[in-house]
Amino acid sequence: GGAWTFGSSLDDGVEHFMSRGNVIVVKINYRVGPLGFLSTGDNVLPGNYGLKDQRLAIQWIKQNIDRFGGDPEKIVLLGFGTGGSSVHLHLMHKDMEKLVKGGISISGTATSPFAVQSSGHELAFQYAKKLGCDKLKTSIKLKECLKKMPADNLVSGIKYLQVFEYGNFGAFSPVIESPDSEKPFLTEFPIETIRSGRSAQVPWLASYTTENGIYNAALLLKRSSNGRAKIEELKSRWNELAPYFFSYPYFWKRSERDNHSRKLKQQYLGYRNFSVENYFDVQRMFTNELYKNGVEAALDAHRKYGDSPVYAYVYDNPAQKSFAQLLSRQKNLFLGTGMGDDYYLMFSNPLRNPLRVDEKISSVRLVKMVEQFAQAGNFSYENCVFPDNRGKRNFQLLAIKRTYCKVMEAKYLPDIVSKNLPRSPLISY
Known part of the structure; x- marks a missing residue:
């Protein structure tokens, strides 16, 4: 993870996997x-160098993991956030069928x-x-x-590209490469x-959390120098900031961007305005538009x-200590089950320690679910296959x-909002 911009293999611990002794964890x-x-959009600087690095590493692992006691026929890619996107992007290559399980x-x-x-x-x-x-004037000069x-x-x-807190911190991302690029990804x-x-026709598991947009939305709860929550700034800056928040296509014209921003606000807020009282509707917007809808579109295409x-799974078990509290600078906020609340039970992070008893379980x-995914055709979480x-x-x-x-069947992926969370602290600004 890291929005294509930050993060490294040192960030997350592997103790939960390694202590069981059933898999080898290789970080890239x-x-x-x-x-x-x-990327300049041509063969001068075609882009996607990070993904090409990953691909070289996967090929190396395939060729060498047996020397470390690993099974080259049971390689599973796992990623979080843009790491999850990376995993899925690699599966857009047919030859991944020969490299990963x-x-x-x-x-x-x-x-x-x-x-x-x-x-x-x-x-x-x-x-x-x-x-x-x-x-x-030319890519070569650049x-x-x-x-x-x-x-x-x-x-x-x-x-210099950041427009709001760390908004647009993921400005650089994978791109569609020019057809005349050498070995395009x-x-x-x-x-x-x-x-x-x-x-690639290999098994794929996708997930989201019920309030996946917490990372993005929690920043809006920080207080400005005037003591007001930053969500209030959206009243006057929504059309300016929404394209960065939701990664609008760069080729959209100003009128297209403004029109889409108005539709988003209408869909999630109706005729209400941005305020602390309406924060959870904004958080739901980030959850759906950045995460859940993408999972749904991918699942729909793959199944057809x-x-x-x-x-697929949806995770709903909010962490007591989460990154949302760090981002919002509010220690006592419980905003729901946010991004990483499942991932950081697989890969440890000091901020999440100590885990509750239920989180340890x-x-x-x-x-164990990941281990089964690598080993067998059928896999489960507890007794749920x-x-x-x-x-x-x-x-x-x-x-x-x-x-x-529980196993669920639904026409659309559920947009669940936890109802057992104390939310009054938000109203106390």
């Missing part, structure tokens, strides 16, 4: 930010709006200008200018690849056009709750 480092994803995408898919842009040309020239490479720049300046310059949008049957098993069950979505008219998924799990 790859280029991020402008070094990993800046399957993939698990947690809170991120190739169909998430933040996963792929049609081109990075405009952003590349905008970025170069902010770094002092001004009045450039590349020459950036190559003369100290690496620290090239990377840290992303701060991505030449069409993933939904097209899936529908055409050109994706794919020949391999496709599974869930941790063991989630790790994951149903396959292939050819099914309605979505089949597992709902994982604090004390139980």
